[in-house]
Amino acid sequence: MGDLARCKTQLASFRIKELKDVLTRLGLPKQGKKQVLMDKVLAVLVPSEWQQHPVQKGFKPDGNRSSIAAQVIDDIYRKLRGSGAVELASGHRNFSGAVSVSAGRSDEPDETENRCPCGSPLDTGTMIQCDNQACKVWQHLNCVVIPENAAEGVEPDVPSQFYCEICRINYGDPFCVTLSQPLPAAKFYAPAALQMEGASPLHSLEKTFILSKADRENLHKPNHDLQVWCLLLNDKVPFRMHWPDCAELRVNGVVVRVTTRAAKQLLGANGRDDGPGITACTREGTNRISLSACDARPFCMGVRIIRRLSVEQVMSLIPSAARGESFEEALARVRRCIDGGASDAGDDDDSDLEVVADSVTMNLSCPMSGSRIHIAGRFKPCAHMGGFDLKTFVELNQRARKWQCPVCMKNYSLDQLIIDPFFNRITHAMKDYGEDIKEVELKADGSWRPKLEGETVSRQPWRSPDGTPVLANGFHKATVKQEEGVSQGRPPLKIGMKRTHDGSWAVLRPSGGAISKPKEPSYSRSTSATDTNNEDDERSVNQEPYSKDYTGDNEAGLRAGGGLAINAWKKSKATLVDEAPASAGDVIVLSDSDEESGSPGGPYNNGKQQHNGGAAPSSSYGGSGKNKDRLANGATGGARGRHSSSRHTGSDGGGGGGGMGMPLESSLWSQPSQEVPYSFFDAAGPARQAKNSELDFAYQAYEMDEDGGGDDTGPSKSGFRLFLPPQPAREQRQTLQNPAISPGEQLDEDWFSLSLGGGDNVLNAANDNTGLGLPLSSSREYTRPARERLDSLANTATVLLGLNNNNGAGHSRRNQHLSRQRSYFRAESQSE
Amino acid sequence: MSTSVPQKALSKIATNRLHKELKEWENNPPAGFKHRPTDNLQRWIIEVSGAPGTLYANEQFQLQVDFPEHYPMEAPQVIFIHNPPFHPHVYSNGHICLDILYDSWSPAMTVSSICISILSMLSSSTVKMRPPDNDRYVRNCRNGRSPKDTRWWFHDDKV
Numbered sequence: 003m004g005d006l007a008r009c010k011t012q013l014a015s016f017r018i019k020e021l022k023d024v025l026t027r028l029g030l031p032k033q034g035k036k037q038v039l040m041d042k043v044l045a046v047l048v049p050s051e052w053q054q055h056p057v058q059k060g061f062k063p064d065g066n067r068s069s070i071a072a073q074v075i076d077d078i079y080r081k082l083r084g085s086g087a088v089e090l091a092s093g094h095r096n097f098s099g100a101v102s103v104s105a106g107r108s109d110e111p112d113e114t115e116n117r118c119p120c121g122s123p124l125d126t127g128t129m130i131q132c133d134n135q136a137c138k139v140w141q142h143l144n145c146v147v148i149p150e151n152a153a154e155g156v157e158p159d160v161p162s163q164f165y166c167e168i169c170r171i172n173y174g175d176p177f178c179v180t181l182s183q184p185l186p187a188a189k190f191y192a193p194a195a196l197q198m199e200g201a202s203p204l205h206s207l208e209k210t211f212i213l214s215k216a217d218r219e220n221l222h223k224p225n226h227d228l229q230v231w232c233l234l235l236n237d238k239v240p241f242r243m244h245w246p247d248c249a250e251l252r253v254n255g256v257v258v259r260v261t262t263r264a265a266k267q268l269l270g271a272n273g274r275d276d277g278p279g280i281t282a283c284t285r286e287g288t289n290r291i292s293l294s295a296c297d298a299r300p301f302c303m304g305v306r307i308i309r310r311l312s313v314e315q316v317m318s319l320i321p322s323a324a325r326g327e328s329f330e331e332a333l334a335r336v337r338r339c340i341d342g343g344a345s346d347a348g349d350d351d352d353s354d355l356e357v358v359a360d361s362v363t364m365n366l367s368c369p370m371s372g373s374r375i376h377i378a379g380r381f382k383p384c385a386h387m388g389g390f391d392l393k394t395f396v397e398l399n400q401r402a403r404k405w406q407c408p409v410c411m412k413n414y415s416l417d418q419l420i421i422d423p424f425f426n427r428i429t430h431a432m433k434d435y436g437e438d439i440k441e442v443e444l445k446a447d448g449s450w451r452p453k454l455e456g457e458t459v460s461r462q463p464w465r466s467p468d469g470t471p472v473l474a475n476g477f478h479k480a481t482v483k484q485e486e487g488v489s490q491g492r493p494p495l496k497i498g499m500k501r502t503h504d505g506s507w508a509v510l511r512p513s514g515g516a517i518s519k520p521k522e523p524s525y526s527r528s529t530s531a532t533d534t535n536n537e538d539d540e541r542s543v544n545q546e547p548y549s550k551d552y553t554g555d556n557e558a559g560l561r562a563g564g565g566l567a568i569n570a571w572k573k574s575k576a577t578l579v580d581e582a583p584a585s586a587g588d589v590i591v592l593s594d595s596d597e598e599s600g601s602p603g604g605p606y607n608n609g610k611q612q613h614n615g616g617a618a619p620s621s622s623y624g625g626s627g628k629n630k631d632r633l634a635n636g637a638t639g640g641a642r643g644r645h646s647s648s649r650h651t652g653s654d655g656g657g658g659g660g661g662m663g664m665p666l667e668s669s670l671w672s673q674p675s676q677e678v679p680y681s682f683f684d685a686a687g688p689a690r691q692a693k694n695s696e697l698d699f700a701y702q703a704y705e706m707d708e709d710g711g712g713d714d715t716g717p718s719k720s721g722f723r724l725f726l727p728p729q730p731a732r733e734q735r736q737t738l739q740n741p742a743i744s745p746g747e748q749l750d751e752d753w754f755s756l757s758l759g760g761g762d763n764v765l766n767a768a769n770d771n772t773g774l775g776l777p778l779s780s781s782r783e784y785t786r787p788a789r790e791r792l793d794s795l796a797n798t799a800t801v802l803l804g805l806n807n808n809n810g811a812g813h814s815r816r817n818q819h820l821s822r823q824r825s826y827f828r829a830e831s832q833s834e
Numbered sequence: 835m836s837t838s839v840p841q842k843a844l845s846k847i848a849t850n851r852l853h854k855e856l857k858e859w860e861n862n863p864p865a866g867f868k869h870r871p872t873d874n875l876q877r878w879i880i881e882v883s884g885a886p887g888t889l890y891a892n893e894q895f896q897l898q899v900d901f902p903e904h905y906p907m908e909a910p911q912v913i914f915i916h917n918p919p920f921h922p923h924v925y926s927n928g929h930i931c932l933d934i935l936y937d938s939w940s941p942a943m944t945v946s947s948i949c950i951s952i953l954s955m956l957s958s959s960t961v962k963m964r965p966p967d968n969d970r971y972v973r974n975c976r977n978g979r980s981p982k983d984t985r986w987w988f989h990d991d992k993v
Contacts, residue, residue, distance in 0.1 A: 267985055270937045369942030370906055371847060372854030388942075398847060398941070402907040408942040 009047055009072045012079040013040065020078050027074045027216045028067070046071040077182075119167060119187040119302050120145045132166035139166050145189065148236045148300045165240060167302045171231050171277075173415040174241040175403050176316050178229065178277075178308040181220065185211035185291065185305035190232070190246065192298045204248075206294030211305055218286045225310040228284055230258070230291065231277040232303040241415045242403065243275040246297030253291050256283040272411075274403045280305070313397050319416065320379070320392065326420030327382060329427075333448045333467050336424050339387040341446035361443040363453055366429055369408045370394050374432065374440050378425035381407045381414045389422045424448070424467060431465070842903040844876055851906055852876075855944050867949045876901050880949060884919070888957040895919050897952065898928075899945055909939030911982050912948060920962040923955060927972045929981040930955075931965065933988040936981075 016024070021039040025032040028046055032039065046067055116123045118141040128143040147161060165173065167187045172180055192205045213221075213228075220226055230251065234244040248265050251258045258278050261269075269275060280291075293303060320326070340362055368375045368391035379392030388409040399405055405415050428442060428450055441453040448467035844852065852875050859869055868881040878899040884890025898915045902908040912935050914928035923931040934943060934951055965971070975984075 264983055267983065272937060272939065369940075370851070372851045372858070372944075394847065398904075398907050401904060404907065406940075408940055411938070411940050 006048060006072070009075045010044075012075055013043060013047075015079070016040075023078050024071070024074050026219075027078075027214070028071055043071065043075070047075070116140045117166070117186075118142045118145050119189040121188075128160075130160060130164050132169055133163050134165055134169040137166055137169050139168075141166055146235055146302075167233055167235070167304075170233055170241050171243065171304075171306075173417065174233075174243055174274075174405075175277075176319060176416040177311050177400050177403075178227075179311060181226070181307045181309055182217065183304060183306045184213055184217060184228070184289075185209055187302050187304040189235075190293060190295070190301040190303050203298060204294060204296045206292055207303070208290065208292040210288050210290050212288055213284055213286050215286055217307060220307055221281045223309075226281075227279040227308050227310065228281045228305060229277040229308050230260075230280050230303065230305050232260070232275075232293070232301055235300040235302055239271060239413045241405065241413070243277050244269055244301070245275045246293075246295035246299065246301050248297065249293060249295040251278070251291070251293050253280045253283045254285070254289055258283065271413075272404065272406070276403070313393070313400055316396055316400070316416070317393065320396075320419050320421065322421065327423055329423040329467075332422060332424035335385075336387055336444070336448055336467075337446055339385075340444060361445045363441050364444050364450075365441050366425070366432065367440045368394050370398055374437055375425065375429045378422040378429050379419060380422045380425075381412070381418045382420050383414070383418060384410055384412065386410060387425075389425055392419075392421060395419075427467070844901060844905065845903055848901060848903065848905040849875065852901060855946070858944075859946060862946075864946045864949045864953075866953055867946075878945060879915075880945075882949070882953060882956075885953060885957045889959055889962055890919055890956050893919065897949070899948070906941035906943075909935055909982065910945070910948070911935075911980055912952070913981060919956060920964060921956060921959050922961065922963055922965055924965070925968050925971050925975075926964055927975055929971070929975065929984070931986055931988070933986070936984075936986050937988070 013021075013024075018036050018039060021036065021043060022032040024043050025039060028043075030042055030046070032042075034042070048068070115138075116125060116129070117139045120142060122142070125140075126142060129140045130143045130147060132139045132141070143160065146167070147159075147164070149159065168180070168183075172178075188207065188209055190207045192203050217228075221228055230253070231243055232245050232249070233242070234246075237244050245260045247263075247268060249260050251260050258280055260278055261275050263269065263273075263275075291305065295301075364387065366375050366378075367373060369388070370390055371394040373391065373394075375389065375391040377392040378389045379395055380389035384407050386409055390408055395408075404413075405419070406413050432439065432442070432452060435452055439452050439454060442450045443453050444450045445464065449464045450467070451462040451464045454462055856869075856875070863869065866883045866885060868883075870879045870881060872879065878897075878901075880897040880899060882895045882897055884893040884895070886892075895918065896915050898913055900911040902910065912930060912932075914924060914930065918924050918926060918928045925931070930952065932951065932955055934940075934948065971984075975981075
């Protein structure tokens, strides 16, 4: 008795709900636990077993009932499968909440089942299987896959993904769960003869279906309905209802309107049709339904009993953040979006061009509602960062049934909708802020902070992706450097010193939380070329690429020096390496920097730290991944206009590596800093001792202070940094290249923007006098002959000097260069 | 000239969204546009100034934006009223052939972004003329048909 065995197998896969359905349809009571229900069904099904398990007293089994029961079980089992109620391949989620089957069910869908809208169960021709793991039904390829320009006798291409019509309807509107199908899918396709005649022949289809008493009872329950559905078999949008043009539907002779579209207006890619409910015009027993339309395309229609879900129920079908996409995946994706994947590379040290915006601003408002996102949702296949508010999205789609990503407008279905684990943490953390704070700044490592207006901006600590503040005090790195020779006479920079507290810091890194080693090297002195002036106030501060100052405190400290508030973001790598040797132990570095260890993870620490003394091998810095620094007050450095006006001689210049830290506004320049191999200096001048130094460039978005100091560059310094004003000019570059020339030049006050990082020993440099301290002359005073001379000189330079905005207009060449700005700069550096 | 739209009251989501957009507009209006304040949230009248340096410099136009019940899931109806600009994509009844108003509408778009698109469309025009099928189209629309009921054929991505 194969039927009986099959029924038992099917029964085993039923849950309480299905068991109750069976009992309902058999007209039996349905109280009790699962096992009791099961026994009741078995009692009907197998009279012999009933005798062993007499659960139903007074019930007399008879053969007729038994076969009915088998029929019912089979029926419900098919509905269960037809409804697409099982797990989706991707997500382990039950698509329809109503009829789900336990994961470990013993009977996988029968992979050989054929069910085709053509009605023939035979294996004829090429078959195609539904990709829904719960369905896996086989259909005739020629019946369901119809190319738009169907040519006779040509086998259609097999699509990479295929879903049967039942699954497509289920995916199309998750608010409707299929309970049963009184009228299974029927093809609505103009006969070939008609198609020959015209583009859109009028044709019709008439079917009958039977509603049982149980069905009618079901339909009277709240949220239940009898729905007629229709879809276009070769629809570009797979999961939607789609009625043919000029469709006229009659149910038992009553006209039912199926669309509101005007005649000849086809459904656009963003449109969705609805399936009208026909409960009111149906009756128990046989019903007649007919559809006519002028449309040659292949459609497929059917009638199903549905249960409508609420927004909350549909929301519950969306996998939790943990199940949809792991946080790590989300973080990696966000990083890719921000910096194109460079962040995990870890090997970016060897590229001398680093093009990275330090942070991007992300708007957290939902594109649909305009309010800030509360639960961040997204479609899993989307590559972009932008998401939407999940609840708003589901609510809107209850009616719209579009399930389109509002950002990229791709069509998806509910099963691809997930909670965005990354942004969900952010939006959750943002609950502490007012609703009007809708933007956050994101860094490539995934750390973020709310973007606030005004003064409070810089006081907002960055937070690691999981939402915890990166550091309690919000300090970031500020590195103040003094160079030795020059600064000896002076008191150490107060700024730097104060900053550091205990020297201990905690590094939070996304991956392992490894603590970066404290920076051994200490640099504490800042050198300015102007040191000779002994002006304490105006120490030049060399901004290290590392220095990052996010905190108001740091800024304040730096401001003491100069008063320019700089918001400079730099991204630099490993520039410190060079400096360490130069520092010769005398340099104290105050830095609250995360940078040092090479971990690509990026700055997470806020730790403040003071490094004293010892010549620390700076190498520790070298490995560091990109550092993004926000420089505070770089410009304040001692190299002020005055100094520059004093015209440093070469010797002075040598002493002062003093650079001006210029304010950088990262947003203006996407590549804040660059490293250039030091080697080119050799060409320019002798006396280079430092080997590996690198140049850091920084762009400067600001105009310089009028004080903006001149400065001197110690060419001998191994590392030096140029901070460029917005318009790089070539002339200056040349001056750098040929330090020897420059000593004689006059400095103009407008100049500065060169800062030298700790190079070789300052003292040495001074002694060498080799092309020391290039006076950088302001463009104004720059004489043409000088320029020419420079031009003739070595070409190697990669350094760009910034020009002031107020440069003399007379230089036509300059203007050209100005106009080229960034691209020009890049080209140069690459050539290097 | 103005099309009669069977107006259903805005849904709650649509109302909230429009309030947000209005507020955002007040804080940060798109350059060249002026919203004429009314108490009707569902119909905005927006004044457009032709961008300087284009064919429409120093000209003023008026846009009428009608929001459907289920905005933003459905696109608003946007038409020029009074004197529509002479433009290859603007019909003399004010209807605009612009894909984002119909097929390519996305709920992520806003009135502000629509305005910018329209101004961009105007600014990139090289010739002041009506669409070639203007007369036929306008005749077909005499019964007050909404441009959203038109099947648009978007062919020109240059203007």
